[in-house]
Amino acid sequence: MRRFFIFLLAAVGAAAAQKINLAVVDMERVKKEYLDYRDALNQLRQYRMEKSRVLDSLRREIDSLKRVYQEQLPVLTDEGRLLMEQRISQMEQEYKKQALRIARDIEQKTRTTLEPYINRIYSVIDSIARKQGIDMVINSSQSREVILYYKPQQDITDVVIGELNRTYASLVGRLKIQYMAVFPFKLLTRSSRTQEIARTIQDIAREEINRYSQFNLVPISPVLSMINPDNPDLNNIKRAVDILKLDAFIWGQVDFKDDQVIFKITLYDSQGNIIDTRGDRTEDKREVWEPIVRSYIRDMLNKYRQSLEQGN
Numbered sequence: 001m002r003r004f005f006i007f008l009l010a011a012v013g014a015a016a017a018q019k020i021n022l023a024v025v026d027m028e029r030v031k032k033e034y035l036d037y038r039d040a041l042n043q044l045r046q047y048r049m050e051k052s053r054v055l056d057s058l059r060r061e062i063d064s065l066k067r068v069y070q071e072q073l074p075v076l077t078d079e080g081r082l083l084m085e086q087r088i089s090q091m092e093q094e095y096k097k098q099a100l101r102i103a104r105d106i107e108q109k110t111r112t113t114l115e116p117y118i119n120r121i122y123s124v125i126d127s128i129a130r131k132q133g134i135d136m137v138i139n140s141s142q143s144r145e146v147i148l149y150y151k152p153q154q155d156i157t158d159v160v161i162g163e164l165n166r167t168y169a170s171l172v173g174r175l176k177i178q179y180m181a182v183f184p185f186k187l188l189t190r191s192s193r194t195q196e197i198a199r200t201i202q203d204i205a206r207e208e209i210n211r212y213s214q215f216n217l218v219p220i221s222p223v224l225s226m227i228n229p230d231n232p233d234l235n236n237i238k239r240a241v242d243i244l245k246l247d248a249f250i251w252g253q254v255d256f257k258d259d260q261v262i263f264k265i266t267l268y269d270s271q272g273n274i275i276d277t278r279g280d281r282t283e284d285k286r287e288v289w290e291p292i293v294r295s296y297i298r299d300m301l302n303k304y305r306q307s308l309e310q311g312n
Contacts, residue, residue, distance in 0.1 A: 020135040026157045028141035030121060034164045037117045040213055047109055047210050050219065051102045058098060062091045109210065124163045128156055178247040178308065181218045182206050183237050184229040188255035188262075193284075197261055198254040200286070201293050205250045205265070208297045214305060218244055238272040246270055248304065250297070259284045263293065267300045275307075276300040 031037055069084045076084070129137050140155070182205045185198040209215045220227075223240035227233070232251070241249055247270055255262040264279035278296035282289040 021133055023129065023132070023134045023137045023154050023156045024140040025125060025137055025160055026141045026155070027121075027139045029157055030160055030164070033161045034117065034121065036120075036164070036213065037114070040113050040117055043210065043213060043216070044110055044113055046217065048106055050206070050217065051106060053219075055095070055099060055102060058091070058095050062088065062095060065091065105207075112211070113213075121160070121164065124160055125156075128159055128163065132156070177216050178214055179216050179218050179245060180209050181220050181241075181244060181246055181249045182209070183220060183227060183240070183249060183251045184232050185251065185263075186232055186253040188253055189257065191256060194254055194256040197256060197263070197284075197289075200290070201252065201254065201263060201265065204290065204294050205297050208294065208301055209250075211298075212301060212305060214308070215301070218246060220244070234272060241268075241270055241272070248275065256284065261289050263289075265293070265296055265300070267304060275304055 065084070065088055069088065072084075073081065125137055128134070134156075137156070140157075182202050185202060187194045187198060206217055209217045220240065223243055226243075227236045227240050234251070237249070237251060249268050249270075250265065251268060252263060252265040260281055261284050262279075262281045264277060266277040267275040269275055278300060280289075280292055280296070282292060
C-alpha cells in the first residue's frame with residue numbers, strides 16, 4: 001500500500017508539472033451500481049447457497065449416524081461397533097474432501113463469473129478516457145487518504161456507470177432471465193454405480209447452467225416428492241415445472257452395462273417439448289465420459305442462449 005501511495009504522489013506530481021489531464025473513478029461505487037455486476041453477485045450467492053446445502057445434507061447424515069451409534073452402542077458387538085466407527089470415520093473424511101472441493105469450486109466460479117464484468121469496467125473507462133482526452137484515471141475509492149481534493153468535473157464515475165448500464169434495460173427486456181432446473185435422471189439399471197454416474201451428470205449440468213448470467217438455477221427440493229426421484233416420470237416432472245414456473249429444464253437417463261456408461265441428456269422447454277438432446281456410450285472412466293458430458297451440455301446451453309438472443 002505504501003508503494004502505491006508513493007507511486008500515486010509521483011503521478012500527481014508529474015501531472016501537475018506536465019499539465020496531464022487527470023480523472024477519478026470511484027470503483028467501489030461502480031461495482032455497487034453496475035447492474036450486470038450486481039446480477040452476477042446474486043448468481044454467486046445462489047451458487048454458494050446450493051453448495052452449502054450439499055455440505056449441510058452430508059453433515060446431517062453424519063450426525064444422524066452418530067446418534068444411531070450412541071443409541072445402539074450398549075447392544076453392539078465388537079464387530080458391529082467397529083463397522084459403525086469406520087463408517088462414521090469414512091463419512092467425516094468425505095465431508096472434509098467435499099468441503100475442500102466446494103471451496104475450490106466457489107473460488108473458481110467467483111473468478112470466472114466476475115472476470116468478464118471487471119474487464120468490461122476497465123474497457124469502458126479506457127474508452128471514455130480516450131474520447132475525453134484523459135491522460136490518467138485514478139481509483140478514488142483506493143486513494144482517499146492521498147487525494148484530498150479534486151474538481152467535481154474530474155470525477156467520471158457517473159459517466160462510467162451510465163455507459164455500463166446503458167444497454168441493461170433493453171437487453172433484459174429482450175432476453176429475460178431464464179429459470180431452469182435439473183431433475184433426477186431416470187436409471188435404466190438399478191445399481192449404486194448407475195446412481196453415482198447420474199448424480200455426477202446432474203451436478204455437471206447444474207455447474208454449466210450456473211456459468212451463464214442469463215440462467216437462474218432453481219432448487220427442486222420443494223417438488224421432489226411429486227416427481228418420485230427414484231423413478232422420475234416426464235408427466236410428473238412437467239407438473240413440477242409448472243409449479244416452479246420454469247422456462248426450461250434438463251432431464252435424462254443413464255444406464256450401466258458391461259463397464260460401459262450409456263447416457264442421454266435432454267433440454268426441454270416449459271411445456272416439456274425437446275429443445276435439444278445428446279447421448280453417447282463410453283467406457284466407465286470418469287476422465288473419459290465427464291468431458292463428453294460437459295461438452296454436450298455446454299453446447300446445448302449455448303445454442304439455447306443463442307436462440308433466445310435471436311428471438312426464436
